[in-house]
Amino acid sequence: MSNALVWFRRDLRLADNPALQAALDAGHVPVPVYIHAPEEEAPWAPGAASRAWLHRSLQALDADLQARGSRLVIRQGDSLSELEKLISETQAAALHWNRLYEPASIARDTRIKQGLKSRGIPVESHNAALLVEPWTVQTGQGGPYRVFTPFWKNARQRLEGLRAGSAPKRLPEPPVTLAGLDVGDLGLRPPAHEPDWDAGFWEHWAPGEAGALEMLEVFLDGALRGYKAERDKPGRVGTSRLSPHLHFGEISPRTIVKALQDGDWPAAIEADLTHYLSELGWREFSHHLLYHFPQTAQDNLNPKFEDFPWVDPDEALLSAWKRGRTGVPLVDAGMRELWTTGWMHNRVRMVAASFLTKNLRLHWRHGADWFWDTLVDADLANNTQGWQWTAGTGADAAPYFRIFSPVAQAGRFDPAGDYIRRWVPELAQLPDKALAAPWEHADLLREKAPEYPDQPLVDLRESREAALAAYETVKADGAARR
Structure with a gap:
């Protein structure tokens, strides 16, 4: 039987995998390969949390393949060069992969497909995502x-x-002489000087x-x-x-x-x-x-926000937001959940993003970058859309004048304070009435939670009014241009 390369990327499964199934349907021996080339996804190479997940996901895929008689061949380097080597080593009659849709991946895949097809190598891409x-x-x-x-x-x-489609029950063995790396050789796990910072992830997830x-x-x-x-x-x-x-x-x-x-x-x-x-x-x-609109990973989809008066980033404020020390309990709970588990509840993502982009009035890219590095589900399309939606700068966006009140949101969606008490344990002894806005209960805060900030980073009402005033300047500039 002839061989066909099946290039795994972000399709790390055997069930309903069109590329794998197409190779089997054509009568080939699928040779499952993974090529580690994060620089080819720049400027959006996988963040730290994504790399930690990928390490375990690749291990799981290889175990699933081996249980069916196959194995994952791992290489590292330029994707086209490594594919060419693999084609030569296996005498592969075809190459199959499932499509990616990020701008850098599209450009890379187009280049590879054109290069290999010009040499007479059949290349087929499929929709799996x-x-x-x-x-x-x-x-x-x-x-x-x-x-x-x-x-x-x-x-x-x-x-x-x-x-x-279902997963194949058995797979033919790829060439036994085909060499590859171990998953551990890719350096995806946290570095030695930051041991086990991801340990909390795996109490919640099984990649x-x-x-x-x-x-x-x-x-x-x-x-x-x-x-x-x-x-x-x-x-x-x-x-x-x-x-x-x-x-x-x-x-x-x-x-x-x-x-x-x-x-x-x-x-x-x-x-x-x-x-x-x-x-x-x-x-x-x-x-x-x-x-x-591939430019939106970096730029506002709505061009009128190019002139919006974002506040120059203050590293102390930004760090307090990242670490869940804003003094606003629902925001802090979300940011701490993110740091501990690599994930944040979607409602709280919107609240935390609104606080950053409207109360602190920092550009949404600062938040998008942090989420990219810390979320295990960091997806460029979803991350971009989510941040631009909340910031009011994208398609189908929440209007800029819609500013989430973290106090009202906590009262509506976490009325018993279960979420806040779990992720901000220093507030656990506060009564429900003081939990959403503890600064309004100064005596209780000093008594029950002296280590928690006694005031939010910014006054919520004043910062909301400042954000709306900033938006009025954008509206006026837009009207003047018309």
């Missing part, structure tokens, strides 16, 4: 969408008859395809019921928590949607199903935006 690829959904005028609702109305029509499928099963058996009403409450498990598994391709969105479509669900949870499906739709929309 999205329900609908960015170029397949267009407005009536033939352009990209900038608003979610019509985008999802169009895209959702394409989900009927969706299929998700790999098995962990992803287990997380899906737990969600379908539990949090899916009541999802629409409970998903915004950070003190309970009310979300799927599948985002890192989706980012690394340990599970496909098709597998998730198929499970939703095939389930024997009571009519009472129809609204929950629809709402969760729309959250997958937001992931699709984020990729749609990044593909059509």
Whole structure:
């Protein structure tokens, strides 16, 4: 039998993997390869939390392959050069991979495909990451969408008859002489001078395809019921928590949607199903935006914000935000959850981002950079869309004048203070009435939590008014240009 390379990237699974299945369907021996070349993703090479997850995910993939008779061949260096070497070493008749949609990856993959095809090597790419690829959904005028609702109305029509492939039970063995690196050789784990900073991650996560499928099963058996009403409450498990598994391709969105479509669900949870499906739709929309507006990973999609008077970064303020020492309990709880687990509840992400971009009035890129380094689900499309949405600078964005009140948000979504008490334990002895805004209860704060800041970094009301005043200058400049 002839060999075919299957180039794994962020599709670290065997089930519903079109590239792997295409090689098998063509009668080839799949040679699974992973090439570590983070510099090719610059300026968005994986952050520290992503690297820690990747280490374990690659180990899980290799174990899954070996259990089926195959193995993962790991190389490091320039992707084209390494692929050319592998093609020569295996006499591969074809190369298969699943597509990525970030600007740097698209450019790299285009170059590789053109180079190899010019040498007569068949190269095929496939869709493994999205329900609908960015170029397949267009407005009536033939352009990209900038608003979610019509985008999802169009895209959702394409989900009927969706299929998700199963994992092969056995795989043929690749050439035994083919050399590769060990996962540990890639230097993905925390350095020796920062030992085990990720230890808290693995109390909450199990990277790999098995962990992803287990997380899906737990969600379908539990949090899916009541999802629409409970998903915004950070003190309970009310979300799927599948985002890192989706980012690394340990599970496909098709597998998730198929499970939703095939389930024997009571009519009472129809609204929950629809709402969760729309959250997958937001992931699709984020990729749609990044593909059509690749500059937005760095620049505002809304050009009027190019003149917005952001505050010059104050490293002390920025550090306090990063470390969960802002003096605003809901913000601090979120930032500490992020540091400890590599993840933050989505409702709290919006609150923390609003505090940074509107109360502190720091550019959203400062927050996007920090999330990129600390989130295990750091996805360029989602991260960019999320920050620009909250900052009010992107497509389908929250208007700039919508400023999240962390006090009101805590009262609404964490009324018993379970989330705040868990992640800001020095406040655990405060009564509920003082938990969301402890600075308003100075005597209690001094008595019960003397180590917690006695005031927020900025006055919430004054900083809100300053942000709105800054926005008025942008509106006036825009009107003057017209």
